[in-house]
Amino acid sequence: MLLWSILAIMAATPAVVVAQQGQFAIPLTGLLNQRIDPIVDPDNTKDIGHLHTIFGANNFGTKLNTFAQMQKATCTTAATQADKSNYWIPSLMFVNPDGTYEPTWLQGARAYYMVQNLTMTEPFPEGLRMISGTATSRTVGRELRTNGIHIESEIYSGANKGNKALGFNLPNPKYDNRPPPDQIRLKIQFPGCGNGQLDSTDHFSHMTWPLNSNNQWDAQFGIKCPPTHPKRFPTLQLEVYWALYTGQRSRWRNGANDINVAFANGDTFGGSLHADFVNGWNTNVFRDAIKSTVCLNSDATNENCPAFKPTVNYDTAKKCRYAGMVLDENSDVGLGYYKPLKNLPGCNPRWDESGGSTKPTACPAGYVKPGWTWPNVAYGNWNWPLAVDFPNAPSGKPSDSWLSQFAATLGERFVAWGSVASTPGGTSEDVKNNKNLATAPNKVQQVVGL
Numbered sequence: 001m002l003l004w005s006i007l008a009i010m011a012a013t014p015a016v017v018v019a020q021q022g023q024f025a026i027p028l029t030g031l032l033n034q035r036i037d038p039i040v041d042p043d044n045t046k047d048i049g050h051l052h053t054i055f056g057a058n059n060f061g062t063k064l065n066t067f068a069q070m071q072k073a074t075c076t077t078a079a080t081q082a083d084k085s086n087y088w089i090p091s092l093m094f095v096n097p098d099g100t101y102e103p104t105w106l107q108g109a110r111a112y113y114m115v116q117n118l119t120m121t122e123p124f125p126e127g128l129r130m131i132s133g134t135a136t137s138r139t140v141g142r143e144l145r146t147n148g149i150h151i152e153s154e155i156y157s158g159a160n161k162g163n164k165a166l167g168f169n170l171p172n173p174k175y176d177n178r179p180p181p182d183q184i185r186l187k188i189q190f191p192g193c194g195n196g197q198l199d200s201t202d203h204f205s206h207m208t209w210p211l212n213s214n215n216q217w218d219a220q221f222g223i224k225c226p227p228t229h230p231k232r233f234p235t236l237q238l239e240v241y242w243a244l245y246t247g248q249r250s251r252w253r254n255g256a257n258d259i260n261v262a263f264a265n266g267d268t269f270g271g272s273l274h275a276d277f278v279n280g281w282n283t284n285v286f287r288d289a290i291k292s293t294v295c296l297n298s299d300a301t302n303e304n305c306p307a308f309k310p311t312v313n314y315d316t317a318k319k320c321r322y323a324g325m326v327l328d329e330n331s332d333v334g335l336g337y338y339k340p341l342k343n344l345p346g347c348n349p350r351w352d353e354s355g356g357s358t359k360p361t362a363c364p365a366g367y368v369k370p371g372w373t374w375p376n377v378a379y380g381n382w383n384w385p386l387a388v389d390f391p392n393a394p395s396g397k398p399s400d401s402w403l404s405q406f407a408a409t410l411g412e413r414f415v416a417w418g419s420v421a422s423t424p425g426g427t428s429e430d431v432k433n434n435k436n437l438a439t440a441p442n443k444v445q446q447v448v449g450l
């Protein structure tokens with residue numbers, strides 16, 4: 001454990017930037033929190049999923065979109081609207097002293113694209129998808145798929161000020177016994193070498209790490225790819241930043257065996273961190289950006305990159321509204337937003353470090369597989385709005401008084417679904433009738449490439 005942590009700290013030191021390399025970062029706001037995973041469980045048929053926090057194109061849905069369908073999204077939560085990709089990661093949950101769960105506060109996210117040699121780096125194939133990390137096992141340090149995991153906790157001020165690199169551990173007291181962190185950062189690198197296929201049965205084997213990068217968290221530094229996966233793509237690094245609400249901070253406990261945070265799959269240890277990516281980038285824009293030293297040194301200031309500038313729109317990204325259906329579950333407690341959850345959504349019992357390397361899958365007593373419904377209320381924290389489902393909300397536009405009953409709990413507020421953004425083209429009926437693909441593709445697409 002210690003060795004991995006030390007390696008992680010060393011690797012976090014930035015490399016010297018020379019002309020052929022660099023990175024840009026795409027700022028992302030949240031699209032929705034849902035137990036949806038169109039790569040692993042299209043249509044939720046197997047119902048094996050956990051809550052994800054999802055970013056990107058607003059026509060994300062229950063089935064995987066084709067690349068062409070992704071291009072028809074009316075907006076994306078990526079600042080650069082030419083990025084119609086989707087990114088998702090398990091939601092970070094707060095664990096109350098009584099064992100109940102609440103969402104933590106999504107503060108923001110970025111998708112970093114790192115290039116070591118712009119001459120040899122090529123754009124991702126259209127529709128490429130991949131998963132880094134393992135959601136149902138914790139074999140960290142023992143298999144390639146987990147190399148990209150990196151968790152940090154940061155305290156902004158005071159005696160404990162500082163950023164702590166925790167490797168693949170969540171900041172529960174056994175691994176970080178400081179006061180509650182101001183920010184918990186879930187970072188994950190994706191493998192940057194590919195064999196040209198869009199996918200593989202484990203959603204990883206069509207990709208691998210660059211050479212000289214087989215240790216945890218250094219994939220961005222490898223330049224060349226092995227002959228089995230000769231195509232060098234940028235190294236994608238998804239970073240998602242979380243904070244605690246005031247009440248959660250006051251309930252944080254520092255006993256050696258206390259647990260304060262968990263991933264939505266139940267993991268309180270951290271080793272099952274994973275993230276999914278589906279490439280929906282406009283290929284010309286993306287190619288121009290990864291071949292431009294100006295863009296590769298623009299970091300998150302996308303407007304300074306000529307390839308991005310025409311479509312950078314932070315306001316559109318913030319207001320971008322999910323256009324699909326949601327699972328009809330936990331409606332009485334709003335996915336934990338206005339009342340703590342007794343159980344994590346789905347069949348995701350708590351999975352402590354002592355719980356072994358394989359994820360437990362028992363469903364809560366009386367569990368019923370949920371159907372699909374239309375969201376009608378969104379949870380908004382102003383900067384980072386997230387669509388969540390409240391199927392018990394009154395039909396039509398909920399009144400301010402109905403919404404206000406939930407606002408006090410977490411110190412934030414809920415807004416009517418219709419007021420998050422202007423009404424997109426297309427209606428619920430279009431979706432049902434497979435019309436108007438701009439807003440309704442998630443009902444019609446087929447999984448491609450496999």
Ligand SMILES: *[C@@H]1O[C@H](CO)[C@@H](O)[C@H](O)[C@H]1NC(C)=O
Pocket residue numbers: 117118119120223
């Ligand atoms: C960068 O890539 C080009 C083209 O493949 C190659 O000729 C060059 O040697 C590479 N540079 C480094 C430092 O690897």
